[in-house]
Amino acid sequence: MEKQNIDWANLGFGYITTDKRYVSNFKDGAWDEGALISDANITMSECAGVLQYAQTIFEGLKAYTTEDGHIVCFRPDLNAARLADSARRMEMPVFPEDRFVESIKQVVRANDSWVPPYGSGATLYIRPYMFGSNAVIGVKPATEYQYRAFVTPVGPYFKGGAKPLTIKIADFDRAAPRGTGHIKAGLNYAMSLHAIVQAHAEGYDENLYPDAATRTKIEETGGANIIFIKYNKFITVKSDSILPSITRRSLEYVAEHYLGMEVEEREIPIEELTEFEEAGLCGTAAVISPVGKIVNSGKEICFPSGMEKMGPKIQKLYDTLTGIQMGRIEAPEGWIYTIE
Ligand code: PLP
Numbered sequence: 001m002e003k004q005n006i007d008w009a010n011l012g013f014g015y016i017t018t019d020k021r022y023v024s025n026f027k028d029g030a031w032d033e034g035a036l037i038s039d040a041n042i043t044m045s046e047c048a049g050v051l052q053y054a055q056t057i058f059e060g061l062k063a064y065t066t067e068d069g070h071i072v073c074f075r076p077d078l079n080a081a082r083l084a085d086s087a088r089r090m091e092m093p094v095f096p097e098d099r100f101v102e103s104i105k106q107v108v109r110a111n112d113s114w115v116p117p118y119g120s121g122a123t124l125y126i127r128p129y130m131f132g133s134n135a136v137i138g139v140k141p142a143t144e145y146q147y148r149a150f151v152t153p154v155g156p157y158f159k160g161g162a163k164p165l166t167i168k169i170a171d172f173d174r175a176a177p178r179g180t181g182h183i184k185a186g187l188n189y190a191m192s193l194h195a196i197v198q199a200h201a202e203g204y205d206e207n208l209y210p211d212a213a214t215r216t217k218i219e220e221t222g223g224a225n226i227i228f229i230k231y232n233k234f235i236t237v238k239s240d241s242i243l244p245s246i247t248r249r250s251l252e253y254v255a256e257h258y259l260g261m262e263v264e265e266r267e268i269p270i271e272e273l274t275e276f277e278e279a280g281l282c283g284t285a286a287v288i289s290p291v292g293k294i295v296n297s298g299k300e301i302c303f304p305s306g307m308e309k310m311g312p313k314i315q316k317l318y319d320t321l322t323g324i325q326m327g328r329i330e331a332p333e334g335w336i337y338t339i340e
């Protein structure tokens with residue numbers, strides 16, 4: 001296939017309409033057989049559950065071109081399982097997990113000219129999602145849903161690529177105890193928009209949310225989990241109100257089994273931030289984006305790794321993870337799904 005004529009190296013994290021998207025509708029208690037379609041627009045009731053009460057959930061994963069020229073994606077089975085968890089929490093029907101993986105393969109294959117070439121610095125972002133599509137005016141779940149997956153080629157999530165970020169401890173809360181912080185519901189992102197606009201206006205790259213109950217422990221940012229390095233330890237947050245990042249769970253394995261690091265998943269008090277050597281945000285979009293500075297009520301916490309480049313241990317984690325994703329390093333069994 002001929003690749004699209006795109007300046008891959010200078011892509012940002014934006015939406016570009018591609019050729020095909022996968023669509024399946026749920027009605028009368030069952031999902032239809034699904035299909036790839038060309039129409040990028042959606043027509044639905046003005047009173048649809050998603051429009052009135054934000055009944056929508058989503059996922060994010062990527063397809064990569066490997067060193068030897070295959071198109072692969074990374075652990076889509078975990079996205080399938082997490083979308084199912086999100087659906088159950090939002091009173092939505094589960095899109096069968098095997099069909100989810102199949103839909104990802106189909107939509108990537110149908111848009112293969114949009115998959116950035118190996119070494120270009122870009123990747124194909126895949127956005128599966130599901131929403132309540134029929135009219136509801138009383139507060140209750142919809143009875144009809146649409147599952148959809150589109151793709152768009154993307155570059156780095158944060159402008160400036162691998163330059164360390166400056167983030168602030170958020171003035172707002174993200175997720176309440178027993179709330180929806182652990183699922184990927186649109187509502188978690190809708191409520192973060194005011195906080196991110198404000199943080200950007202103040203010159204910060206992102207918000208680091210503290211736990212809503214006590215505001216003494218850190219949780220995660222608006223779109224990524226956070227990881228820290230102390231000595232030879234890889235330390236991440238344990239909390240019921242953060243999204244269980246697939247990147248973070250993969251990095252825990254990489255740290256232990258590929259890099260011989262000790263892994264700790266535990267509560268992290270804000271006070272401990274001064275003790276870390278390196279920090280990074282991790283996620284599908286963020287990959288691993290280094291953090292150089294965290295500002296807490298005007299007080300700066302500067303990591304010894306500095307503001308110029310990634311610290312050495314975060315760099316090793318980044319190189320190993322992306323090496324696995326792009327086929328340069330052997331992957332643990334079951335992590336890589338070959339599409340083409
Ligand atoms: N946390 C939040 C709030 C996110 O939106 C994301 C992005 O998906 C992540 C963490 C990272 O999760 P993953 O590594 O599965 O992409």
Ligand code: COI
Nearest residue numbers: 060061223283284285286
């Ligand atoms: C992802 O990493 O896939 C996400 O959904 C994060 C989002 C903020 C772009």
